Amino acid sequence: RKEVEQDPGPFNVPEGATVAFNCTYSNSASQSFFWYRQDCRKEPKLLMSVYSSGNEDGRFTAQLNRASQYISLLIRDSKLSDSATYLCVVTDRGSTLGRLYFGRGTQLTVWP
């Protein structure tokens, strides 16, 4: 079983739509959680960290459910520029010296 599993996608949505991505992780001891964005032929870039209380950054909302070992990312009012692959990432300890585990990513295409 993979450490991190994500919706396979791809997701194709019109501009303005709301889209949600899900991710599950297998290690209950995982401590830090992130969503990364990776554009085609580019390196991954941090989109947002995910906290137990949930967090919001503009149109993006991340949720963490430790009991279910489940992470989500909600994108509201999708823009063309949101088209990318979204990677769910967890670490197996606190961020210092933590080992990252990556999901395979969910591809999002926003069309006009």
Add this chain to the structure above:
Amino acid sequence: SAVISQKPSRDICQRGTSLTIQCQVDSQVTMMFWYRQQPGQSLTLIATANQGSEATYESGFVIDKFPISRPNLTFSTLTVSNMSPEDSSIYLCSVEGNGYTFGSGTRLTVV
């Protein structure tokens, strides 16, 4: 967060040869990480490089194939040795800081 300069950005190499990838960080970092991203796949950790000690390799990766140097706290190299077409991939370095920051990647094609 740290800024990483990675090079080369891409290369096409003959099988049997070796390629060394460099990452320079604009600040001192304790650990640097090297990843591989094969086509259509997510990132897989190759090894963790600590300054002044041997790198720690993940299962499936060995030092003879992927030797790593870490001469100081701002620099590391990864060598892909005796390359075969199966080594065609994107290789990325990473450091911790505001989450984790990645170099821009090296797109390697082995022919």
